[in-house]
Amino acid sequence: MAYSFQTFSVGQVLTAAQMNQVEVNIRDHIHGVSGVSSVLLDVDTSDTTIVNDATEQTVYSFTVAGGTLSTNRLLRLTVFGEILNNSGTARTLTLRAKYGGTQFAGPAIATIASSASRRAVRLTALLAADGATNAQQGQAELHVGSAVGVAGPDGTATAGAANLDITAHTALAIDSTTNQTLLVTVLLGGTAHASWEYVMRAAYLEAVR
Numbered sequence: 001m002a003y004s005f006q007t008f009s010v011g012q013v014l015t016a017a018q019m020n021q022v023e024v025n026i027r028d029h030i031h032g033v034s035g036v037s038s039v040l041l042d043v044d045t046s047d048t049t050i051v052n053d054a055t056e057q058t059v060y061s062f063t064v065a066g067g068t069l070s071t072n073r074l075l076r077l078t079v080f081g082e083i084l085n086n087s088g089t090a091r092t093l094t095l096r097a098k099y100g101g102t103q104f105a106g107p108a109i110a111t112i113a114s115s116a117s118r119r120a121v122r123l124t125a126l127l128a129a130d131g132a133t134n135a136q137q138g139q140a141e142l143h144v145g146s147a148v149g150v151a152g153p154d155g156t157a158t159a160g161a162a163n164l165d166i167t168a169h170t171a172l173a174i175d176s177t178t179n180q181t182l183l184v185t186v187l188l189g190g191t192a193h194a195s196w197e198y199v200m201r202a203a204y205l206e207a208v209r
Helices: 016-031
Strands: 038-044 048-051 057-064 074-085 091-099 102-112 119-132 135-145 161-172 180-188 196-208
Touching: 038 057, 048 057, 048 180, 057 074, 057 196, 074 091, 074 102, 074 180, 091 119, 091 135, 102 119, 102 161, 119 180, 180 196
Parallel strands: 102 135
Antiparallel strands: 038 196, 048 196, 057 180, 074 119, 074 196, 091 102, 091 180, 119 135, 135 161
16 A cells, blocks of 8 residues: 545544555655655556557556645656667657646657667656645656667666657646546657557656655
């Protein structure tokens, strides 16, 4: 069970599930630094593959509980993946992160040269409350590795980053007091091709205070 923001009324009788959640929240506060430094809200380690598709597709989705951002908190989403472009021509990879239906990170774009080797891809998306529950700022950072192949079972290291793109949004106005969906989409640029593929390997969502 992960940290989840809770609100209760005076005299409310808690259910067993609510008491378990309170215990988890207290544990996270105790082990944090000056309260809570970082709380893991969600982990998705299931592989999601987009291939032979030229439309924007969702690879990660999570419902952020109302009150999580408040007026001074931050969400940090890290998405690990890999890309293969063996189509014979350079193509563009576009990742976006959205909260409440509004894009807050991206479009983060990388140009992927044709190669028979897969490249490592990492997206870091930040969404920060900006002094009010209906004001936020967002940033995205996209790293794409050199086309020397993704590490295999032996742990062989890959080369350094070949592409880096950073984008920012500074005037979002989403009501964070209600549940909102946070999602990541991928768009494989150009025409669909059987050797033009993105795989999301894992996603980690943290609340930072």
